[in-house]
Amino acid sequence: MIWNEEYETLPREEIRVLQLSRLQAIIERVYTLVPYYRAKMDEVGVKPSHIKALQNIRLLPFTTKEDLRKNYPFGLFTVPMDQVVRVHASSGTTGQPTVVGYTKRDIRTWAELMARTLTAAGARKGDIIHNAYGYGLFTGGLGAHYGAENLGATVVPISGGNSKRQITIMRDFGSTVLLSTPSYALNLADTMVEMGVDPKSLALHTGVFGAEPWSENMRLEIQKKLNIKAIDIYGLSEIIGPGVASECAAAQSGLHIFEDHFLPEIVHPETFEPLAPGEKGELVFTTLTKEAFPVIRYRTKDFSRLRYEPCVCGRTCVRMEKVTGRSDDMLIIRGVNVFPSQVEHVLVSIEGVEPHYMIVVDREGTLDTLEIQVEVSEHIFSDEVKQLETLGKKIRADIKDLLGVSCTVKLVEPKTIKRSEGKAQRVIDKRKI
Amino acid sequence: MKVEQIAIFLENKSGRLAEITQILAENGINIRALSLADTADFGILRLLVNDIQKAEAVLKAHNFTVGRTQVCVVETPDKPGGLAKVLQVIKEAELNVEYMYAFAQRSGATGIIIFRFDDLDIAITALMKAGMRVLSGAEVYAI
Known part of the structure; x- marks a missing residue:
């Protein structure tokens, strides 16, 4: 089934016509209303009138997370605050968080896009949707929630955490669709086994998973353990949140980007030159209909490729391949974005700790683990066990406070962490994604 | 009446203690007393030796973290x-x-x-x- 037959199956030529007129309008809008965008465009001598064809988008400067931070909190909004009905924000643990805003119409658009997503995944009115995405500043919970309501399904706004309770509710309420991160879905599957609940006895038929990269193998494992169809979705708060792209249950092969609202590009991660369809590179998005917070050529740092061929489901919108990596060193650990520089920042700010460290990420069973190895220098060494243990606890607590993710700390002997000759290698990611 | 002791940080890896005693032996350092505090993840070796300066220097030269208390x-x-x-x-x-x-x-x-x-x-x-x-x-x- 297709939620919005008209827009999701537009002939490609019509999609392009629609995209061009919307692109022209959005460029005009940010140029007129946002001094920051105007200054950036003036710097390279581009005027809205230069956008005569879709490929003219390449004339425009990129927008990065740094640009969003510089304009913290509301500097890139194109409407007065009395028209902004909601804000969300990223965790923002180094520097400023990034804040995004929505008008009433933006919220309606988002609910439409999430209804499309859920429909593509196989959810219908009458489903009981167990929404285990976090509610709050994170876009996942509320984004999915409004979409599920728009769809006409029954939403169980359970948010994250307390797995046993989640399972009890799933069983008692007869939940049919699970929304969560893929790793949490596996965690729930294991907890079910511990509780003696047979996943096959539940009414679940579909899982809609996003917010972190996951492999085909993990999909097979989830599908088998929970006896459901596992669907990959993609979104990021800077663009709108969840609802940017979604797999369809029919093909489970690539995520349909809702192109009437977002214009995707793939660029070379170093030269930023546009790449041809099918080539792999960094995914860049321009929002075509957002009111409060449009973004122009936003560099996601996610690696993917675009496939324009028709899909068996009937949708004509382009498909992006499952995200397989990033152009920066950002790690996603249990759905939380972590940059190695944040870990370094924590270590340096604990007096005496020299930043000789290594971040080791692994997956134990179903959950990502984060270990921080810190070399014990003479400055931090003590002949008392208590002191060293206190140091470990302090690092752990500060990481948890600042990054929002728990870790273990391993104190290691000096010079045991490999020194690199070029760019410091700070991360060992043992997960097989 | 204070006595100087050296303490050495050890990861829980096999052979580390043997390595330290070997280094001390090769340098003619005699251990007077020894205690090893261990946790699940690391150990702290405390030594009283007959030549503390030398012991500290040779162990540091072998990349051990050495403290004096x-x-x-x-x-x-x-x-x-x-x-x-x-x-x-x-x-x-x-x-x-x-x-x-x-x-x-x-x-x-x-x-x-x-x-x-x-x-x-x-x-x-x-x-x-x-x-x-x-x-x-x-x-x-x-x-």
Whole structure:
């Protein structure tokens, strides 16, 4: 089934016509209303009138997370605050968080896009949707929630955490669709086994998973353990949140980007030159209909490729391949974005700790683990066990406070962490994604 | 009356202790007393040696993290109740022991107890006032 037959199956030529007129309008809008965008465009001598064809988008400067931070909190909004009905924000643990805003119409658009997503995944009115995405500043919970309501399904706004309770509710309420991160879905599957609940006895038929990269193998494992169809979705708060792209249950092969609202590009991660369809590179998005917070050529740092061929489901919108990596060193650990520089920042700010460290990420069973190895220098060494243990606890607590993710700390002997000759290698990611 | 001790950080890996003792042996350093504090993840080796400067230098040259701390060494008759008497003094003086280790010097002669205190000066004064024999560095290294 297709939620919005008209827009999701537009002939490609019509999609392009629609995209061009919307692109022209959005460029005009940010140029007129946002001094920051105007200054950036003036710097390279581009005027809205230069956008005569879709490929003219390449004339425009990129927008990065740094640009969003510089304009913290509301500097890139194109409407007065009395028209902004909601804000969300990223965790923002180094520097400023990034804040995004929505008008009433933006919220309606988002609910439409999430209804499309859920429909593509196989959810219908009458489903009981167990929404285990976090509610709050994170876009996942509320984004999915409004979409599920728009769809006409029954939403169980359970948010994250307390797995046993989640399972009890799933069983008692007869939940049919699970929304969560893929790793949490596996965690729930294991907890079910511990509780003696047979996943096959539940009414679940579909899982809609996003917010972190996951492999085909993990999909097979989830599908088998929970006896459901596992669907990959993609979104990021800077663009709108969840609802940017979604797999369809029919093909489970690539995520349909809702192109009437977002214009995707793939660029070379170093030269930023546009790449041809099918080539792999960094995914860049321009929002075509957002009111409060449009973004122009936003560099996601996610690696993917675009496939324009028709899909068996009937949708004509382009498909992006499952995200397989990033152009920066950002790690996603249990759905939380972590940059190695944040870990370094924590270590340096604990007096005496020299930043000789290594971040080791692994997956134990179903959950990502984060270990921080810190070399014990003479400055931090003590002949008392208590002191060293206190140091470990302090690092752990500060990481948890600042990054929002728990870790273990391993104190290691000096010079045991490999020194690199070029760019410091700070991360060992043992997960097989 | 303070005695210098060296402490070495060790990961829980096999062979590390053997490596340290080998380095000390090759450099003609004699270990007078030893204690190993271990946790699930790491260990701290504490040593009294006959040449602390040299021991520190050679271990550092082998990339070990070495720290120096001051401890208090008490000699007590090696007979039942010898240690109890010392600990009674510590209890009455309300001293906080961070850690301690002990060994018997020669059977039937004296026992040696090594203490690490919060406040070493107060502890030494209290022990000496109570008539305990607190050893100097020179005495300890010469044991």
